[in-house]
Amino acid sequence: MSTVAESSRPITSRFDPRFEVTLYRYVGVEGAHTLDAYRAHGGYAAATKALTERTPAQVIDEVKASGLRGRGGAGFPTGLKWSFMPPPDGGQRFIVCNADESEPGSFKDRYLLEDDPHQVIEGMLIAGYAIQATLGVLYVRGEYYRAYERLQAAIDEARAAGVLGTGVLGTGVDFDLILHRGAGAYICGEETALMNSFEGLRANPRLKPPFPAQAGVYGRPTTINNVESFASVVHIIDKGAAWYAAMGTDDSKGTKLYQVSGPVHRPGVYELPMGASFRELIYDLAGGPTEPAKAFIPGGSSTPMLPWTDANLDLPMDYASMAKAGTMLGTGGVIVIPESKCIVDAMYNLVRFYAHESCGKCTPCREGVSTWLPKMFQKLLAGLGTCEDLSLMEEMVRHLRGTAFCPLADACAMPVAASFQHFRSEYEHLVDTGTPLHPRTSRWVA
Numbered sequence: 001m002s003t004v005a006e007s008s009r010p011i012t013s014r015f016d017p018r019f020e021v022t023l024y025r026y027v028g029v030e031g032a033h034t035l036d037a038y039r040a041h042g043g044y045a046a047a048t049k050a051l052t053e054r055t056p057a058q059v060i061d062e063v064k065a066s067g068l069r070g071r072g073g074a075g076f077p078t079g080l081k082w083s084f085m086p087p088p089d090g091g092q093r094f095i096v097c098n099a100d101e102s103e104p105g106s107f108k109d110r111y112l113l114e115d116d117p118h119q120v121i122e123g124m125l126i127a128g129y130a131i132q133a134t135l136g137v138l139y140v141r142g143e144y145y146r147a148y149e150r151l152q153a154a155i156d157e158a159r160a161a162g163v164l165g166t167g168v169l170g171t172g173v174d175f176d177l178i179l180h181r182g183a184g185a186y187i188c189g190e191e192t193a194l195m196n197s198f199e200g201l202r203a204n205p206r207l208k209p210p211f212p213a214q215a216g217v218y219g220r221p222t223t224i225n226n227v228e229s230f231a232s233v234v235h236i237i238d239k240g241a242a243w244y245a246a247m248g249t250d251d252s253k254g255t256k257l258y259q260v261s262g263p264v265h266r267p268g269v270y271e272l273p274m275g276a277s278f279r280e281l282i283y284d285l286a287g288g289p290t291e292p293a294k295a296f297i298p299g300g301s302s303t304p305m306l307p308w309t310d311a312n313l314d315l316p317m318d319y320a321s322m323a324k325a326g327t328m329l330g331t332g333g334v335i336v337i338p339e340s341k342c343i344v345d346a347m348y349n350l351v352r353f354y355a356h357e358s359c360g361k362c363t364p365c366r367e368g369v370s371t372w373l374p375k376m377f378q379k380l381l382a383g384l385g386t387c388e389d390l391s392l393m394e395e396m397v398r399h400l401r402g403t404a405f406c407p408l409a410d411a412c413a414m415p416v417a418a419s420f421q422h423f424r425s426e427y428e429h430l431v432d433t434g435t436p437l438h439p440r441t442s443r444w445v446a
């Protein structure tokens with residue numbers, strides 16, 4: 001893995017010459033995590049502008065006009081989500097930052113939290129003002145200990161400097177943050193499970209509706225967004241919605257943090273304008289594959305893989321293009337799959353992850369994801385699979401789609417379905433010969 005400093009070096013984009021590195025500008029810069037450093041390059045000016053020159057409704061309108069879509073995976077329009085909050089009733093309202101980042105292939109939020117925590121805090125402050133919440137919850141993945149330490153230090157500094165607390169930044173606005181370490185499970189990143197986990201309950205997802213805006217943390221109106229979404233808000237307020245919306249494509253605006261992992265020369269996190277191509281990301285920035293590749297996962301392990309073709313590499317990385325190609329942009333976590341990798345083994349590795357991380361609350365996930373799917377993979381990889389097993393597995397992943405309580409089962413089913421769609425011959429080879437087409441490299445043995 002290249003260093004963060006190296007991966008975030010200033011770059012331009014072939015796709016859009018107006019693009020400038022924005023979110024990751026100070027990631028990898030020594031000492032950038034302190035309040036002094038943040039303020040030295042204009043930090044908290046956007047929050048001051050929002051709190052003193054705009055009404056909460058105007059901040060929401062500006063974020064709507066920017067076209068920002070949530071960066072946690074689903075791409076829901078951020079300003080629209082904020083506008084779902086009911087009018088204040090005098091009780092507590094919450095703004096929540098989802099910093100649980102546990103999906104394989106996704107690691108963009110981590111370096112923002114570690115190296116530029118004030119950018120995230122400033123985004124939360126602006127968002128809290130917009131939805132009229134005086135309390136924020138920053139839920140950080142339990143294993144991200146360095147991020148936790150940096151965030152706690154940043155919150156302490158901000159409180160001491162009057163950036164958080166009563167009458168923040170010399171205004172009449174109150175806003176404070178609670179930093180909460182996650183419970184060490186991928187399911188804790190699902191927004192309703194996260195709220196349960198924060199409240200000290202088991203991280204089972206809640207039924208929706210009611211949505212968090214109606215009944216969120218402790219049953220109170222809550223808005224929850226991803227780390228990168230909050231960081232983006234700072235620049236939208238600072239430079240204006242029009243500046244932000246000028247970058248990107250019709251349905252996907254602004255800049256985005258993409259991640260590249262797998263056998264490439266320079267794996268890491270790269271910021272690009274929305275709509276730049278996979279080719280630009282994988283070849284120009286990540287240096288291209290170190291060995292022949294046969295597929296890539298476009299947006300974190302939950303998104304369906306695409307075969308390694310010129311047409312797919314030239315696809316723009318935006319929400320509409322990914323949907324048209326039958327996949328999703330997700331978190332922008334690109335995983336390159338080499339020719340030499342056994343697809344069945346790779347999918348078994350992935351299925352084991354989802355099986356382990358499922359909360360077990362609903363039957364499709366508990367029986368399908370956590371029990372039968374891994375067993376079927378074990379049978380196949382032991383050389384005991386039949387043609388009927390393949391059909392059964394395909395049917396099983398079809399039935400997992402949309403039938404579980406939360407999207408975790410879909411997240412497991414979609415990549416497996418795509419592997420059958422594009423690489424069924426590897427499954428058939430295993431059934432026909434009892435051995436994989438390519439040697440197994442995963443450390444899990446069936």
Ligand SMILES: Cc1cc2nc3c(=O)[nH]c(=O)nc-3n(C[C@H](O)[C@H](O)[C@H](O)COP(=O)(O)O)c2cc1C
Nearest residue numbers: 070071072098100101102189190191225226229407
């Ligand atoms: C199993 C599962 C795990 C998730 N993990 C995360 C996560 O780690 N970070 C995140 O921002 N969103 C995660 N999400 C999506 C959140 O539920 C939610 O959509 C997101 O935090 C909303 O933020 P956004 O609108 O800014 O994208 C996850 C969803 C599921 C189903």
